[in-house]
Amino acid sequence: MATLADLNLDTDGYLADPKDWSPEIAELFAQELGIELTDRHWQVINYVRQEWEKTGQMPTLRRITKQSGVPTKEIYKLFPKGPYGKIAKLAGLGKPKGCI
Amino acid sequence: MADENRKLAIICSKGTLDMAYPGLVLANAGLMSGIEVEMFFTFWGMDIIHKKKQKKLKFVPVGNPATGMPNILAVLPGVSHMATSMMHKGLEKIDMPPVDEFLEMVHDAGGRIWACRMAMDMMNLTEEDLVDEVDGVVGAMEFLEMAEGAQIIFI
Numbered sequence: 439m440a441t442l443a444d445l446n447l448d449t450d451g452y453l454a455d456p457k458d459w460s461p462e463i464a465e466l467f468a469q470e471l472g473i474e475l476t477d478r479h480w481q482v483i484n485y486v487r488q489e490w491e492k493t494g495q496m497p498t499l500r501r502i503t504k505q506s507g508v509p510t511k512e513i514y515k516l517f518p519k520g521p522y523g524k525i526a527k528l529a530g531l532g533k534p535k536g537c538i
Numbered sequence: 539m540a541d542e543n544r545k546l547a548i549i550c551s552k553g554t555l556d557m558a559y560p561g562l563v564l565a566n567a568g569l570m571s572g573i574e575v576e577m578f579f580t581f582w583g584m585d586i587i588h589k590k591k592q593k594k595l596k597f598v599p600v601g602n603p604a605t606g607m608p609n610i611l612a613v614l615p616g617v618s619h620m621a622t623s624m625m626h627k628g629l630e631k632i633d634m635p636p637v638d639e640f641l642e643m644v645h646d647a648g649g650r651i652w653a654c655r656m657a658m659d660m661m662n663l664t665e666e667d668l669v670d671e672v673d674g675v676v677g678a679m680e681f682l683e684m685a686e687g688a689q690i691i692f693i
Contacts, residue, residue, distance in 0.1 A: 514569070520570065538635075
């Protein structure tokens, strides 16, 4: 079983190359963040992965809440205290820089 | 991730379209990064939480050198309307939500929205005039109590 120490992370602790991502890696980050991943979490993570594969970018949090099927209130419950960064980490993307 | 105890208190005192966004953007960005947020609306900022005015905020180019428009033209009828609609288009292009949706986002994300009691009295407003996201009407002293330890941003 791999651990976080086996992964190639950037200086912020995010996955260095989004192409290395796998669902097992998301589980490792979830442990680090103290989040137990449910189907609703996966719905968000999978949506972000799909968008990233299409556009090469992380969608804005507004887009995630509008198009993943998981609204704002629930997003903040699923990924408490800073959802945007946590979603990016779980989806294997770098630290997000957007304003919205 | 942000420091667990970091908190922002944002005072919105202006009600033009261009001055509504900085507070909302900062509030939302704070919440997205795990920072607690209190927003306090006072004076012309009350328009941002006013049911009837919230969707009609205007961008006024008069006296704003950044627009590059001479004031003598900026005062003409229709100019403000045109500038406002251009700003709406620009905001839409960068995926910025309209003001009402933005305030709802901030509130759903756990940001608290407070209206200024003094401004309410001065403008003869009641809670019925304000949007549903408003958590309460407070005086300046109460707000300062809530903002204890927070970084205060005045807009």
